[in-house]
Amino acid sequence: MIFVLGQLGGGDEAADEPRGGWRSGDARGVGGWATVLGHEGVRLRVREVDPDDLRLLPGTTYLFAESLLTRRSARRVAREVRRGARVVAVGQDARRVLRALGEPVPTLSGPPGTAVPARRAPETRATDRVARQGPVWATPPPGMRELLVLDATAPQDRVVAGELRVGRGRVVLIPDRGIVDNRGIVRADNAAFAVAVTGRGRVVALRPRDGASAGGLPPRAVAVVLLLALAAGAALVSRGRRLGPPVLPDEEPTPGRSGYVDALAAVLARTADRTTATRRLRARGRTVLARRVGLAPDAPDDEVRAAGLRAGLTEADAAALAGGDDGPGRTADLQAVGRALARLEGDTR
Known part of the structure; x- marks a missing residue:
């Protein structure tokens, strides 16, 4: 159980975190972003998602920066952008989304340098210079709103980052992952730019899990389900019947009604006319026994006694039930007849 709780609780997250992941401290990770x-008060939620079930909601910014998008999942992202989602795609994920949208991919690269805001926009209001080292567009996609371009020392304007309106949605594209990874986020105004393009609303980083495991579940979830199923099976086996012959008790347990019968007989024994009480109980017992085994109403005492034994009565109770009606009733006879009647009536109900 402790192991299962550890699995559900997440265990060692660093063991499952990609080197370029949101919790990674590796140079190529985006844990710094x-x-x-978090320091700016923006809560980043990291969610794993099956590309077949990918749904992006308006009013939320979705980040893709771990280089985990495949062609299939990039096509899903492009479809959701057209429906009204806002996406920020970085590095290889940005190039995958561009191809899914049918837009040109930046191919030019040069020595590391700096980029400057293309215009005073909300995304670049707090940005003067951004350190860069990756690819740029020589000719940006039609309709792109330029956010960062190469500085004035470059031979001509080259677009470093921009925003595209696609259908009802928008996608911010930063092909140069070095701007926001753990090495670049601490340089120049890179951190301010990374916060600005993210925004201050609801932010979710999606992690597609193409072919993660059976049923689209992550391996940890599959392990937990299997462990719970194993525990349930063990519980069922432990509560089931054991194999082999049953263990019989050394003595037959006392019938549950015997205490009641003894108490009833004690009450009857205190009556002054015990003979009449015994005769009436015996007559009732004979009637029940005759109905059960098919005796004649006036069967001899020996037949009544034998039938009582076959019906499961003890020797004393069967003899008391078959006894004659002559002589004063005795307490022992009264109790025995009462037990016999209770046993017969209990078995026939």
């Missing part, structure tokens, strides 16, 4: 967002 997540930390900066």
